[in-house]
Amino acid sequence: MTTEVLIADLLLPGAAGEAVHDGAVHVAEGVIAAVGPVRDVLADVGPTVLRRRVRGTLLPGLIDSHVHLSFDAGSDPVGSLLDQDDEVLFAHMAARARALLDSGVTTVRDLGDRSGLAIRLRESAGLLPRILSATAPITVPGGHCWFFGGEVAGVEQMRARVRRNVRDGADLIKIMVTGGYLTPGGPSMSELQFSQEEIGAAVAEAHSAGKPVAAHAHSVTGIRAALAAGVDTIEHCSFVSDDGTERKSVFRADLARELVERGTFVCPTFSSAFTHIADSQDRAVIQPWLDLVRQQHEAGVRLIAGTDAGVPFAGFGDYVEGLRWFSRAGLPNEVVLEMATTTAAAALGLAERTGRIAPGFAADLLVVDGDPRLDLDALARPELVLVQGEPHVPRRSRATAL
Template sequence: MTSRIYAAGLLLYGPAGRALVGGAVLVDGTTIADVGPRAEVVARAAPGTPVADFPGAALLPGLIDTHVHLSFDAGPDPVAALLAGDDRTLPFSVAGRARLLLDHGVTTVRDLGDRDGVVAALRDAIDQGLLIGPRVLSAGSPVTIPGGHCWFLGGEAKGTDGIRAVIRRNVAAGADWIKVMATGGTLTPDGPAPAEPQFTTAELTFAVQEAHSAGKRVAAHVHGAAGVEAALDAGVDTLEHCSFIAAGGTGAGPEERPDLVDRIAATGTYVCPTYSGSLDLAARSIGPERMRPWLDVALHQHERGVRLVAGTDAGIRGAGFDDYATGLEWFGRAGLPADVVLEMATSRAAEALGLGDRTGRLAAGLDADLVLVDGDPRADLSVLRSPALVVTRGRPHLPPAAAERGLG
């Protein structure tokens, strides 16, 4: 890869409020070498460095999806499809889904539910340059109780001995993160309910200590308040969903626990509400008035200082790999400012994943992960739906939709 300057009418650095009109980014190989006003970046670059000018576009860091399931197909019944599928073709399906995410501006993903190490193999193939795709972090098989949420992914564990065995197996297989199912979930209707804890606080604490001793952070799938409390007591690194579903189920609306929200904020634990196109399905099912309390869960967390990050749960029903921006738009509908939403999808997401020194911002020395969109996403988040260009670790990628537009 060679050096190239990408100049745009607007640079969005990643952190909320940091923007530059008429800026440029110098990419040298896989790395950002310089960022600043166009004229200054060009002047500092080696003579003859090619410049790609996009005066009507915005250039921002590559987007980050902190919660995906590449083994699921996002169809009506992703679990049944996985279980009935052909293991020989699953790696190709997984690679195709990762490519779709890249087509839509996502340059980093964290997969939080794999089976048989397929996602880890994809990560390695991308890192070795055998495939083009986003940077992938894999959590392997989630730790769950026997017959518990997503048991079919191979991470069933009974007691501390079972927890240790699953975590050590995942670490040996190259897991970047450890995922623990702290409560039940909707994908496993025969298991514990979403509000019901699956592990004791002592067991979760053991899981976190085991993972941290191996240098791995822990993501906790959690819905109900009791599970949130246990996960915080255990010291997990990220809370996934954190929807505060009440014991009575979704029909009763979310449980209001401002005291617990304040505790999340005080600990600095990152929360991924997993907003995606699945909310479109929910809105059509229950109507906008009944959606409002669920949107207020994330809004109130933001207002009380919780560090929210963007992630879509891509792979579950309605959460497609080609509509990352839909989740960001739902944050906007919830009432979060657009520049905050963009930060959640870039610099803050990178920090949550332990990648703040590698990606998520436009800054010299970081990996050259960039996305170029027509228009200003601070004014309209929907412009992120169809990127004009994506750069992943210095490698330019033209999304098929952008190529079609170029062909007229």
């Protein structure tokens, strides 16, 4: 583990409005020792400490708050998953994690995999993003994502499954409160899969073990049930109507107020899948989702960035495209950057560990060509990534150098 000072033309510590021109970061044994103007940082280091000037902007490493490393982002990720044994699948998951690293992502939250493979990957050798794993998401028999192995029926099985996931090494618990579009023959996005008692039992059991809960919830009823149970994050949070009309999403100010009052984080899962829809169908198809996110932001809902990478057309190598869609929805670039760094870290329980460039934090850093506050496309030009101080040169940057 090296000790060095990185010097950049522009340093963005994390929060919107914070910027240091001609800034520097002192990295020692994988941890940020100091940050600030170059002259101040260099005044406190010895003459033998390596100085490295990097081109462009230095900012915190990005966080993808919602991925499925076990899916391949093809047109039939479930079929591909079922066709692969664990060893083949594990190799593909490692390659997908490396693709995220090449995109500047230093932390990922995997919200559903098979056989504990994300935990195995988390503990494997080699430089990869930090991985938080939910192991098998909890669902009803034959329910949404049943194929991951987390099926339960009733309160007692729910509690037992939470305990098992914790024993298996889960960093958090994922519960499928509603159905979804990905599971053939499964419950729809508007259908509630669990009773309020069952959801509450999952949250109580998880919180007693010190584990947060992420709830997959699309419908208004599902979102309300998740909030009433006290979940920590809501994935998708699509405001889908309860009348069975798939993907009909209408903003509810009362529901937004409850999200704000409870301080619940929302991950809308914007990704390159939106681009595929816009190109193959019509942008008007996804405009309601853009409007919904803008309205949630304006209402004060705490939004975080996550791509649902692995589902159809949500690739692992284009994290930035999801951020572009937030910008297209009308959110300011600096807010989007916070969603991908500081706010995401808070949602994942890592607020004192990563997501900011500050003394004592892990040296999860990203150098990009350009100023992402002015143009998020700068994030698509990563020059250098550090994960807990370990440097990685992205493939794009290596190709440019060659």
